[in-house]
Amino acid sequence: MGMMAEVEPLIPALRRYASAMVRDRDAADDLVQDCLERVISHWETRRRAEDTRQWVFAIAHNLIVNKLRRDVRRGQHIDIADVEEGVLATPAAQEHRVTHTELMKALAALPADQRSVILLVSVEDLSYAEAAEALGIPIGTVMSRLARGRERLQRALDGQSAPAVRGEGAGILRRMK
């Protein structure tokens, strides 16, 4: 299959992933553009056996991580403690509807490595093995980041400040009724 047929259908998902990772929509599209330019220039040199979607997401992910690091160096990062406080102050716990903004804030409060695993698996439907390849980490790390990240995200969405009791997911159960 040619590049057009294989890569073009991935662009909406790349935009979604980049947006959820960096929050700023323009910066996210800059990253996707950068990613597509690299896909075009490296298309002939990619490993043939490699799954295209996994390969493209790996390139996007590396660019995103580089950008997040640059932002931290330039002091443009959002202080995670501040964000967490903001998330905790939202009334999300009272009413069960979580707005898009609240969700994005809660996502942003996660460490980037947990956020990326959650998004690739839950939203972009990469298998654990594909996510491991795209992120260049062992599959066991994918699973542990997924578990820790989801628990932390749920705490943020619940607006609960106390650390959840590990093991039986007591923190997550709180809202279940």
Next chain:
Amino acid sequence: MSKSATPATVVEEDLHAFVDDALDAARRREVQDHLDRNPEAAALVASLASQRQLLRSSLAHIADEPVPERLNLSALMASRRRRPAAWAWQMAASVVMAVGIGAFGGWQARGAMGPPAGIAALAGEARTSYAAYSADPVPDTGRAELVSLVSDKLKRPIAIPDLSQSGYRYAGGRLVATGHGPAGMFFYDRADGTRMAVMVRPMAAERDAPMMQQSSGPVGGFTWAQRGLGYSVVGVEAPALLHPVADEVRRQSGALPA
């Protein structure tokens, strides 16, 4: 097959894998049995599933939007095909200018307004060539073949520096034209895809010069000359990252026969 062994204990990872539909049919049934008997685990699974659904529904609209014009793949491919031609034209123009200055500007050539010479000229050539070629796929000339081609053109033994210890994989190289004759250009990629290059050519003016840092826009690097050969390490990375690479290139080239 009958159920001979007792099913493996259901752990937290199984609950996530259940929600992500990542279990094979047999294990899925075992986890389902566990959930039927274990309301707390079932509640956790329900919570994980609803979080997953919340993420998907909240982010779905981004993927449903029309893709902006600048992310149009055909347009990006077309502009990439046009770019090398534009660069080639600019390169040709700068060569013509350099030749013009040489031909009728001789009487003022060494004045303050003259073109840069020595390693300053090399630094500029390296930046221009980097900008022109770094986005292109490198020609697949074999390493040995390239070494002999470049050594032949430069009339000096040239080695391709090995920068794997510095985290850069050799990606290929080419012969490029500069205002001061042919030069060898070798490209290296870091694991994240960032590309940098090493340019080398003989030096007529400054045969030995200490390392100098230069930058112009996003492209910068380090240039020096030793025993009649000039080197420039160029890329888009921070000077702090390129400096040790330049030191390593200098160390390796110092071992070459003069």
